Amino acid sequence: MLNNKIKFNLLLLASFLTVSPVFAAKSAEAVKALKPALAPVTGLKAQDMPYDVGGAVLLTWDAEAAAPEGTLYRVFVSSLEAGGWLQTAAFASGEKMSKDMGLPFWAWKARGGMHALNVELNNIYGDFKDGPVFHFKITKVKGTVAAESETASSATVSNWFRLDRLNNLVLLIVIIVIFFWAVSHARRKGLFIRRIAGLDAIDEAIGRATEMGKPIFYVPGIGSMGSISTIASAFILGEVSKKVAQYDSQIKVPHYDPIVMTVCKEVVKQSYMEAGRPDSYREDINHFVSADQFSYAASVDGMISREKPAACFYMGYFMAESLLLAEVGATSGAIQIAGTDVEHQLPFFFTACDYTLIGEELYAAGAYLSKEPMLLSALKVQDFGKLVVMVSVFFGMILVALGAKFGWDGFVQGLLHLFRNY
């Protein structure tokens, strides 16, 4: 009985030893079939992100020519030599290619077959300073299989030049050169400046106010002194108030911004002095009304309705109050001249005012009215700028159309990069 049991156990052991390698091989094959091998990411490089304020690292790695569908990249970052990995990005294998970096050709060599990722460390580590080295790795994932890359390391640096904005800088330098050429040219020779009807009507409006013995309202809008249109408005106010002083008429300038009020006080006072009428200047010509948009509009509307001015000027930055002011002025029977660079308010001024200065005409108005050659020369620069834009648009259209027709993709992209704002 005992012998039989020993025999049975020996037989069982022998059969297990014979069969187990076969099973082991079959099991490995089955696993291999379930989890195919995944090649890890190759060529991972980390470097400081160029042209930025700091706090970002640029990762590049080779793109897989035929990555299996559904493959994901998971990007990890760590501030430690070992461990401490945090996932910072996850995306499909076809995304974040080198050509999608959004940088122009002179600042970034876009390579086909390469991934590029801008890792902003501020988003992960909060407020941190440049200097320490960070480590990166990428895990390629397909279903339940994952393959990890080698690590790459880099520190971040705060850069000193936005090479991607080189096109902008070159254009600025060209404009500055032309600007000084125009200024020196204006000193030597006179310049022809086309007539601007809205500005020619200023004399008529002031004359009318003088004859009627009614005031003129000059509304500088709701912009701050940092707004170009408000600055331009202050220049126009200088010329308008000079004429008002010469004709011994009255002008009222209600303000929204106290700083603009302070500047305009100086401008008006100076104009009265230049006109030889310092005695006619009153401190309350410029007065503060309200720093709230609709309170300001309501107050100025009330003044216009009560005082029935002969002329209203709306020059500067306007929003929804443009129509509130201009419509009340129109119903009061005043001559109205408006000017703004807010293009969506222009239709309201067009319909409610007698004359409207469109954007650039507002900027040109101060120079046009002063007739100073130095200031007039700037108008020539504006004209030159427009010429450059017109020529660029014309040839750009033709070249892009030809490029699209003949498949010159690189050429078309390069051309578009030249005129893009980065």
Place this chain on the structure above:
Amino acid sequence: MKLIKKQIPLAIVFITGVLTLVSYYVPNKTSVNYIETMNKWENIVVAFAFLLGLVSLFFSHYHKLKKKADGWGYSIFVFVGFFAIVIPAYVSGGKQMTDAGLTPLGWSFKYIYNALSGTMFAVLAFYIVSTAYRSFRIKSMQAFVLFVAAFILILGKVPLGQMIWDAVLGWTGAGVNNVIDWIMQVPAVAGKRGIMIGISIGAIVTSLKIIFGIEKQYMGKD
């Protein structure tokens, strides 16, 4: 005197202008910090200037009341309005809402300030109608083009207009919505871009005039 009134301010404008311009091309932290500092300074100056504005407002209306000038009665409302907000603000410690609900300041804001602002904004609707009426008077070729474009837009935005369009011009195959899209995306955008290009160039040139001290009217001429 000229040094203090002219040359030093011009130098400040030049240096500040150039540094601000350069900061657009320099991404370094120094440049970012400079811009942040300038913005903080601007806020501080604005806060002080606001006091200046308040003094100007009070003096202007005080003199009107004192002289009993035309419309002096309205000046009373300036002081009433001022105290109607400032006293509740003081009582409420500047808070509009507490666990107990609206504070006096919150009440003033909600039932006085917001109501008045809303009223002013609502007035716009009536003004738009009267402005539209004025702009629809065809006096020139441009006004005619404006009228036609506006008419199509109005027509296309109401179901009745769409039905009329389909009945009258349905045979053309062009739906009124297609025409509206074309008007908004082609001529309107083209015109807007033209204006914006002019504005941008004008802004650059005006900035250069100020930075290089060619335009200095804002500080008086001599």
